[in-house]
Amino acid sequence: MVKVVSTNITSPIGWTTEQNFQAYCQGGSALRCYCPEEPYAATLFTDEQRAEMHIGGFTHFESMVIRSVEEALSRAPINLSDARTLFVLSTTKANVAELCDTESGTSHYLPPGETALKIARHLGFTTAPIVVSNACISGVSAQLIAMRLLEAGVYDKAVVCGADTVSEFTISGFRSFMSLSPLPCRPFDLERTGLNLGEAAATMILTHIPDEDHALESHRGEWTIVRGAATNDAYHLSAPHPKGEGLKQAIQLTLRNTPADSLATVNAHGTATMFNDQMESKAVEQCGLSAVWVSAYKGCFGHTLGASGLLETILTLRALDDHLVLPVRGFEEKGVSGRIRICKEAQHTERESFLKITSGFGGCNAAMLYTKQAYRSEHQERQMPKVSVLCEWKADQDFSPLEAYKQSIGDYPRFYKMDKLSQAAFVAIELLLSQAEEKPAAIILFNRSSSILSDRKHLAILHNEGLASPSTFLYTLPNIMLGEIAIRHHIQGETSLYILDQRNEELMKQVVEATLSFAEARCILTGWIDCPDEQHIEVDLKLLKAEGPTVDNKND
Amino acid sequence: MDELIHTLKTQIIEVLCLEEITPEDIQDDAPLFGKGLGLDSIDALELIVLLDKNYGIKLKNPAEAKGIFASVKTIAEYVAQHRTK
Numbered sequence: 347m348v349k350v351v352s353t354n355i356t357s358p359i360g361w362t363t364e365q366n367f368q369a370y371c372q373g374g375s376a377l378r379c380y381c382p383e384e385p386y387a388a389t390l391f392t393d394e395q396r397a398e399m400h401i402g403g404f405t406h407f408e409s410m411v412i413r414s415v416e417e418a419l420s421r422a423p424i425n426l427s428d429a430r431t432l433f434v435l436s437t438t439k440a441n442v443a444e445l446c447d448t449e450s451g452t453s454h455y456l457p458p459g460e461t462a463l464k465i466a467r468h469l470g471f472t473t474a475p476i477v478v479s480n481a482c483i484s485g486v487s488a489q490l491i492a493m494r495l496l497e498a499g500v501y502d503k504a505v506v507c508g509a510d511t512v513s514e515f516t517i518s519g520f521r522s523f524m525s526l527s528p529l530p531c532r533p534f535d536l537e538r539t540g541l542n543l544g545e546a547a548a549t550m551i552l553t554h555i556p557d558e559d560h561a562l563e564s565h566r567g568e569w570t571i572v573r574g575a576a577t578n579d580a581y582h583l584s585a586p587h588p589k590g591e592g593l594k595q596a597i598q599l600t601l602r603n604t605p606a607d608s609l610a611t612v613n614a615h616g617t618a619t620m621f622n623d624q625m626e627s628k629a630v631e632q633c634g635l636s637a638v639w640v641s642a643y644k645g646c647f648g649h650t651l652g653a654s655g656l657l658e659t660i661l662t663l664r665a666l667d668d669h670l671v672l673p674v675r676g677f678e679e680k681g682v683s684g685r686i687r688i689c690k691e692a693q694h695t696e697r698e699s700f701l702k703i704t705s706g707f708g709g710c711n712a713a714m715l716y717t718k719q720a721y722r723s724e725h726q727e728r729q730m731p732k733v734s735v736l737c738e739w740k741a742d743q744d745f746s747p748l749e750a751y752k753q754s755i756g757d758y759p760r761f762y763k764m765d766k767l768s769q770a771a772f773v774a775i776e777l778l779l780s781q782a783e784e785k786p787a788a789i790i791l792f793n794r795s796s797s798i799l800s801d802r803k804h805l806a807i808l809h810n811e812g813l814a815s816p817s818t819f820l821y822t823l824p825n826i827m828l829g830e831i832a833i834r835h836h837i838q839g840e841t842s843l844y845i846l847d848q849r850n851e852e853l854m855k856q857v858v859e860a861t862l863s864f865a866e867a868r869c870i871l872t873g874w875i876d877c878p879d880e881q882h883i884e885v886d887l888k889l890l891k892a893e894g895p896t897v898d899n900k901n902d
Numbered sequence: 903m904d905e906l907i908h909t910l911k912t913q914i915i916e917v918l919c920l921e922e923i924t925p926e927d928i929q930d931d932a933p934l935f936g937k938g939l940g941l942d943s944i945d946a947l948e949l950i951v952l953l954d955k956n957y958g959i960k961l962k963n964p965a966e967a968k969g970i971f972a973s974v975k976t977i978a979e980y981v982a983q984h985r986t987k
Binding site: 522523524762811816820 | 940942944948954
């Protein structure tokens with residue numbers, strides 16, 4: 347099993363998990379209103395806080411991550427230089443704020459994978475880091491892949507950190523989606539008017555504990571991750587499925603037979619947008635969780651994007667250590683139709699398990715179950731599955747997605763709306779699957795440059811026209827290409843994007859095999875896809891099939 | 903009005919990347935969303951930006967936009983009445 351040995355939350359209301367928990371309990375929040383001409387509320391670090399955090403030679407984003415990881419390590423020293431210690435960074439946009447400064451010629455921009463490597467080497471890790479970039483579910487996705495790699499026996503320990511900064515880049519984009527609330531947000535409330543963005547970093551240190559009786563006994567009363575799952579709605583790039591079908595699926599895969607009355611809380615995504623909160627209420631109700639307290643923290647921290655899945659999990663662990671379910675800040679009157687029990691005042695609980703749920707752009711959903719009660723994990727055999735390659739597709743040097751689309755596809759006008767990365771993925775996967783007899787149940791892609799072309803385009807539009815384009819901003823989330831593919835091919839399993847500092851076949855193999863060991867999917871589409879600039883496209887994809895049932899299912 | 907309608911059609915085709923559609927393909931009063939051109943909510947947001955950028959019209963929320971974006975004709979009528987540039 348995988349145990350949580352230490353945590354940190356670094357936010358404008360505290361430098362530690364404890365400080366953030368106490369501040370939350372006392373009604374503190376750093377949500378402030380900014381920009382009177384086009385008002386929005388957000389939680390931002392003050393200039394003094396930024397200066398206090400700053401580490402010479404590192405950007406604001408990097409400093410935030412390093413501070414958070416170091417603080418978590420201070421209470422659980424582990425050997426970072428060990429070849430079996432992994433660093434996972436969860437972020438939607440990493441150093442993108444530095445890209446805004448390129449014109450001054452002093453840019454400190456690095457792509458996300460290289461940013462993670464720079465941080466990892468500074469901290470003393472010797473293994474290659476993994477960046478998880480699955481929009482708003484990244485923080486839970488990152489825990490999921492770390493847990494799988496630990497359970498599969500590839501690593502013994504993992505440091506999982508989630509972080510994002512707030513800059514003109516994200517503010518202008520969310521503004522063009524009309525999803526920013528001018529006032530502090532009100533999750534699940536009748537009068538909710540949208541989300542607030544927030545800055546934070548949050549870290550969780552995980553270790554693998556052998557599933558032996560004495561080990562289980564000695565760790566009784568400590569937090570462990572039971573299991574998790576990710577799904578895709580295959581419905582829309584930016585709107586969730588109205589009834590929360592994908593989220594419902596993720597919850598059911600995660601809970602299995604876990605009784606609802608063992609759960610202290612369902613910690614929701616609760617962004618305070620009309621659609622998200624409504625959809626979550628339906629999914630929670632349909633999973634039989636109407637009697638479980640629903641908590642959500644964005645009324646205090648705002649939406650901290652890549653940090654949110656970690657920050658919210660950590661705060662829930664800490665609150666439950668004090669037998670508390672924390673109230674939903676900003677919530678007064680229920681404004682969702684699903685029958686759910688929203689926690690308005692802090693509640694006492696003796697229950698020692700909880701569920702974290704989250705959903706994001708690109709149609710992705712994730713759920714994760716945690717417990718303090720000793721249990722024996724289902725997967726006792728650490729065997730990687732036997733994997734065979736069903737078919738492959740590799741781009742040659744003069745691959746042009748547009749030419750290939752016109753020549754061999756031509757019946758999908760949405761193609762012209764996509765950015766180059768999505769167009770390349772779309773065409774390559776179309777051609778790959780045309781020779782396949784089996785449809786993939788999940789997609790796992792890797793790249794290096796994230797969505798750099800769309801990032802630059804978004805900034806150019808902002809600079810030249812003063813207003814962001816919502817469709818361009820959408821593609822600045824690199825996992826949107828997975829949403830496009832999921833919709834086109836009705837793939838409702840897991841869709842994950844990992845960003846590496848360079849193409850690393852060994853690491854990619856570890857991630858894919860660990861996923862095949864624990865995910866439901868038996869047939870996975872995977873590979874490398876990168877568009878570093880207008881002239882170059884690298885695509886190398888495979889359709890893989892794993893033999894036998896998942897390790898997880900053997901005892902079911 | 904006819905000129906405005908034609909301009910709007912050209913602008914819509916451009917910002918929504920309707921590659922295989924010409925202004926002549928879009929009927930003045932045919933529905934734009936749902937069955938019509940198959941536009942979705944992201945396209946609606948893009949049209950809101952179009953009205954802001956080109957005509958100085960600021961729509962506050964997508965719900966308000968729904969009636970205005972029924973067809974190119976309804977957009978043209980709204981623009982003619984409310985444009986500030």
